[in-house]
Structure formats: structure tokens, C-alpha cells
Amino acid sequence: METLEFQAETRQLMQLMIHSIYSNKDIFLRELISNGSDALDKLRIESLVNSDLDVDRSDLHVTLTPDADARTLTVTDNGIGMTRDEVVSLIGTIAKSGTAELLRKLRESSSESADLIGQFGVGFYSSFMVADRVTLVTRKAGESTGTRWESTGEGTYTIDDVDDAPQGTAVTLHLKPADTEDQLHDYADPAVLRSIVKKYSDFIAWPIRLDGEAVNSQKALWARPRSEVTAEEYSEFYKHVSHDWTDPLETIHMKAEGTFEYDALLFLPSRAPFDLYSRDAQRGVQLYVKRVFIMADCEALVPSYLRFVKGVVDAADLSLNVSREILQQDRQIQAVRRRLVRKVLSTIKELSPEKYATFWAEFGRALKEGLIEDAANREIILDLLSFSSTADPEKLTTLREYVERRPEGQTEIYYLTGDSRATIENSPHLEAFRAKGYEVLVLTDPVDEVWVDQITEYDGIPLKSVAKGQVDLGNAPAETPAEFEDFLTWMSSALSESVKEVRLSTRLVDSPACVVGDSDDLTPQLEKMFRAMGQ
Ligand code: ADP
Numbered sequence: 308m309e310t311l312e313f314q315a316e317t318r319q320l321m322q323l324m325i326h327s328i329y330s331n332k333d334i335f336l337r338e339l340i341s342n343g344s345d346a347l348d349k350l351r352i353e354s355l356v357n358s359d360l361d362v363d364r365s366d367l368h369v370t371l372t373p374d375a376d377a378r379t380l381t382v383t384d385n386g387i388g389m390t391r392d393e394v395v396s397l398i399g400t401i402a403k404s405g406t407a408e409l410l411r412k413l414r415e416s417s418s419e420s421a422d423l424i425g426q427f428g429v430g431f432y433s434s435f436m437v438a439d440r441v442t443l444v445t446r447k448a449g450e451s452t453g454t455r456w457e458s459t460g461e462g463t464y465t466i467d468d469v470d471d472a473p474q475g476t477a478v479t480l481h482l483k484p485a486d487t488e489d490q491l492h493d494y495a496d497p498a499v500l501r502s503i504v505k506k507y508s509d510f511i512a513w514p515i516r517l518d519g520e521a522v523n524s525q526k527a528l529w530a531r532p533r534s535e536v537t538a539e540e541y542s543e544f545y546k547h548v549s550h551d552w553t554d555p556l557e558t559i560h561m562k563a564e565g566t567f568e569y570d571a572l573l574f575l576p577s578r579a580p581f582d583l584y585s586r587d588a589q590r591g592v593q594l595y596v597k598r599v600f601i602m603a604d605c606e607a608l609v610p611s612y613l614r615f616v617k618g619v620v621d622a623a624d625l626s627l628n629v630s631r632e633i634l635q636q637d638r639q640i641q642a643v644r645r646r647l648v649r650k651v652l653s654t655i656k657e658l659s660p661e662k663y664a665t666f667w668a669e670f671g672r673a674l675k676e677g678l679i680e681d682a683a684n685r686e687i688i689l690d691l692l693s694f695s696s697t698a699d700p701e702k703l704t705t706l707r708e709y710v711e712r713r714p715e716g717q718t719e720i721y722y723l724t725g726d727s728r729a730t731i732e733n734s735p736h737l738e739a740f741r742a743k744g745y746e747v748l749v750l751t752d753p754v755d756e757v758w759v760d761q762i763t764e765y766d767g768i769p770l771k772s773v774a775k776g777q778v779d780l781g782n783a784p785a786e787t788p789a790e791f792e793d794f795l796t797w798m799s800s801a802l803s804e805s806v807k808e809v810r811l812s813t814r815l816v817d818s819p820a821c822v823v824g825d826s827d828d829l830t831p832q833l834e835k836m837f838r839a840m841g842q
């Protein structure tokens with residue numbers, strides 16, 4: 308037997324769990340059942356792909372075994388199981404990106420910690436809210452030796468080989484005493500367990516057995532009529548598919564009939580995961596075929612810029628053995644994807660102002676990527692964007708509002724890109740626009756540099772950088788006044804190493820000079836970005 312230490316971050320998260328910052332303790336069961344259900348899905352898929360695998364898949368299920376005398380509850384599944392190495396890496400460490408960031412935030416604000424930890428979703432560790440000791444025995448499908456893991460949640464765990472472990476995973480919780488004040492129910496009581504399963508896990512596709520009988524109805528939520536599904540049921544289902552602990556911002560439930568039938572149940576989360584902008588961010592929704600789970604993160608169904616959308620698509624007419632490669636090429640899947648994208652975009656458009664503000668703060672940057680990735684929906688996406696502008700530093704504006712507000716005589720939409728609002732506001736480029744009372748959009752996201760190069764107008768009105776090319780503010784002299792000729796010639800030759808041309812400008816009011824790019828030049832920020840990428 309070996310005794311190992313938890314990774315420092317894991318230990319801190321477990322301490323937070325144990326000292327129960329999350330008031331609803333019942334949800335530990337949802338997390339364990341959710342893990343069991345995932346493990347059964349994985350076993351099914353694995354045995355399809357690998358027909359030599361020596362596994363019994365005749366009766367896949369989750370079992371709850373309470374023992375009132377021993378004060379334990381065991382949650383068992385006969386799913387894929389874990390190897391010893393997997394137990395150490397999956398259960399002993401939290402490798403998710405953003406853990407350090409989360410912990411820093413948790414330390415800063417104790418009042419919000421329940422909220423924050425919910426956002427992170429510490430599935431398995433939630434067992435320590437209700438148990439003072441947790442034992443996990445597991446055997447990976449196809450392997451002969453099993454592994455036993457045990458911890459009191461105090462910094463170390465033990466790990467050991469076991470010879471006679473059944474295939475799958477059993478998690479035994481040594482329960483803390485029930486305490487109504489602390490919302491710790493008696494989790495060795497079958498009636499309590501039954502009501503928790505009904506509330507949080509009813510839709511799970513595998514049987515969840517208690518005393519030999521299935522407690523859950525196993526009805527696929529997406530296949531039920533919308534009018535019969537409650538907001539709580541949607542919310543619990545969302546938490547299962549997304550591994551998020553917070554309620555979704557919006558639910559999209561659709562049914563398509565005709566040549567290619569499918570049900571889709573999609574969600575806009577209310578919070579961005581920490582890794583939304585990292586390379587290995589999860590992407591896509593789950594694909595089912597006739598109620599059977601086929602794959603997670605089906606990227607053929609949603610484009611990358613909508614990677615925050617979670618949920619399920621259940622198609623009636625696909626092969627159970629369909630591969631990711633085939634899906635990418637499938638014309639019908641492409642049609643489904645187009646339709647889902649339209650539906651998601653129109654849902655965003657119809658969000659209430661409060662919900663839209665939340666959405667924008669969390670996912671706005673990702674949505675802007677759609678301007679580049681999804682040319683077909685550019686016009687629609689442009690109408691969903693919000694920008695800071697020089698008009699009111701406190702408020703965001705849409706392009707439509709900008710256009711409607713602009714003074715008579717202003718024929719273009721002006722913007723300036725930069726690293727921060729402060730840099731942009733101090734830019735001499737803005738002077739003449741400010742003097743004229745023209746509003747300028749303040750674009751500070753890295754992705755702004757890229758899309759402004761590709762999108763030249765909105766609703767027929769040119770989009771123009773105030774830092775590039777000639778600007779016509781209606782006050783330019785027709786030709787260079789003679790008294791400046793000599794000066795400009797002298798300056799052009801003096802600076803010929805550094806600049807292409809020196810000309811008189813109408814864009815300045817207080818500053819004597821500024822450097823501008825040619826209309827088709829890269830902006831300084833883009834130049835920097837390309838240089839950083841080694842191009
Ligand atoms: P999440 O489910 O969000 O990944 P958890 O903390 O619930 O986070 O679980 C961590 C990982 O441990 C899972 O992703 C899975 O790989 C593994 N795991 C947990 N429970 C089981 C189980 N019953 N069977 C197989 N693997 C499991």
C-alpha cells in the first residue's frame with residue numbers, strides 16, 4: 308500500500324468542500340451518479356470500437372447501497388473503471404486549466420466562494436461534504452487487477468492493488484452524522500436517496516437501482532414535449548451534460564421533423580468555463596442516435612465560435628458506428644449544424660437586456676470570432692455585438708445604436724483598435740473626431756484586430772479605422788498650401804528611412820504630428836501579434 312499526497316491545489320479545493328461552503332449537500336449524489344453514467348457510456352462505446360475487449364455489458368446500471376448500521380452509502384457502476392494510473396491522475400490531481408486562478412479568486416472573496424466553486428464543478432470531491440472517509444474500488448474493463456483508493460480528505464490518500472474487484476467502480480462514503488441545520492440529510496435512508504435521485508438524476512439513461520428496482524424514469528428529456536418539462540428538470544439536465552454547477556442562462560429545445568429527424572436540447576451557460584480561450588477547450592455538444600449516446604464534444608454540430616453552447620442532439624437516422632470524420636462530411640449533419648447555428652444566434656438576439664449583458668460579458672469575445680469563421684452569418688452576428696465607444700465610457704453600444712445616434716453629415720463608422728481603453732483615449736488620432744463630435748468605437752480585444760480587416764461595412768456604411776489612411780472630415784484644403792511645400796519636402800527626406808510620406812492632416816487638433824498606417828497596412832497591434840507568432 309502506498310500513501311500519496313494530494314496536489315496542493317486539490318487539497319485546497321477539498322478543504323473548501325469539507326468545510327462546506329456549498330449549502331446544498333444533496334448534490335454529491337448527482338455528481339457520483341453522473342460519473343457512473345459517464346463510465347457506462349464510455350464502456351458501451353469502448354466495447355463497440357474494440358470487439359476483443361473482455362467485458363460484460365449485459366446489464367449496465369448504477370446501484371445505490373445504503374447501510375444504516377454501518378452508516379455508509381455505496382454508489383456502484385459496472386462501467387469502464389479506472390487503471391491505477393488513472394485513479395492517481397484523475398482523482399488525485401486537478402489538472403484543469405484555471406485552477407490556480409480559481410483559488411486566487413476564492414481567497415479574495417469568501418462570500419462568493421460557493422458560487423465560484425460551483426462554476427468550477429469539483430464533481431468527485433463533493434463526496435467529502437457528506438463523508439469523513441471515502442473509499443473507491445475500481446477495475447478497468449479488460450484488466451485483471453483492480454485498485455483501491457481511500458482518503459479522509461486531509462491531504463493524503465492511500466492506494467493499493469486489489470485482486471477480486473468487479474469491473475467498474477464502487478464509491479463508498481462513510482457518512483457524517485445527519486444534521487438538519489447543516490442540510491446534511493440521512494443518506495443511508497432509502498427514502499431520502501429516492502427523492503434526491505428523482506430530483507436530480509431522473510433523466511439518466513441507465514437504470515439507477517435501489518433495493519433492486521430502478522428509481523429513475525430514464526426518460527430522455529429532449530424527447531419529451533416542451534410543455535411537460537419543468538425549468539428544474541432542464542436545469543439539472545444541463546448540469547449533467549455540462550459538468551457545470553450553475554443554472555443555464557437560456558434553454559433551447561427544438562424538434563425537427565421531415566427527411567432528417569432530430570431533437571436538440573441546447574443551453575447557453577451563464578458563465579464561461581476557465582478554459583474557453585485555451586487551445587484544449589471542450590467544444591461541441593453531445594451526439595445521440597435514437598437515445599443512445601454516441602460521442603461527447605461533437606465538433607461537427609457546432610462551429611468553434613459557439614463552443615460555449617452545451618447540450619444534446621439526438622438524430623434518428625444515423626448509424627451507431629458513425630465516426631467524427633464521417634460526420635464532418637455528412638450533408639445532413641451540415642444542414643443540422645446550419646440550423647442550430649441560426650437558432651442559437653436568434654436566441655441570443657432575443658435575450659432580455661439583463662441576460663444579454665451577462666451573455667456578452669462571458670462570451671462576447673468568442674462570438675466575435677464568428678465574424679471570421681462564419682461568413683454566411685456575418686450580418687446576423689454584427690447585430691449581436693456590443694462595443695465600448697467614446698460616447699459614454701460607462702455604456703456599451705451596438706452598431707445599430709451607433710448608426711442611429713450619429714450626427715448628420717457623418718458617413719462612416721469610426722473605430723480605433725488598441726491594447727486598452729486608456730491607450731486609445733490618449734491617442735492623437737482621436738482629436739479631430741472628438742472636436743467634431745464624432746463617436747469612435749473602442750476595440751480592445753485581440754480578435755478585433757482580425758475581423759476589422761475583413762469587414763468593411765455595416766448596413767452599407769463603411770467601417771473605418773481612425774488610425775489608417777486619409778480621413779475626410781470635410782475640412783481638408785483642396786491642395787497643399789504653398790507655404791508648406793518646402794517644409795514637407797524637407798521633412799520627407801529627413802524621415803525617409805522611417806516613413807513613406809509626410810502630409811498635412813486634418814485629423815489633429817492639439818498635437819503637432821501623428822503616425823498613421825496606410826489603409827491596407829497592418830495595425831501596430833496586428834504587426835506585434837504576427838511577430839509574436841514568428842511570422
Ligand atoms: P468530471 O466528471 O467533471 O470530469 P469528477 O471530479 O466528477 O469530474 O471526475 C473526475 C474524473 O474521474 C472523471 O472525468 C473520470 O475520468 C474519473 N471518474 C470519476 N468517477 C468515475 C467512475 N465512476 N468511473 C470511471 N471513471 C470515473
Ligand code: MG
Nearest residue numbers: 341342430431
Ligand atoms: Mg463528474
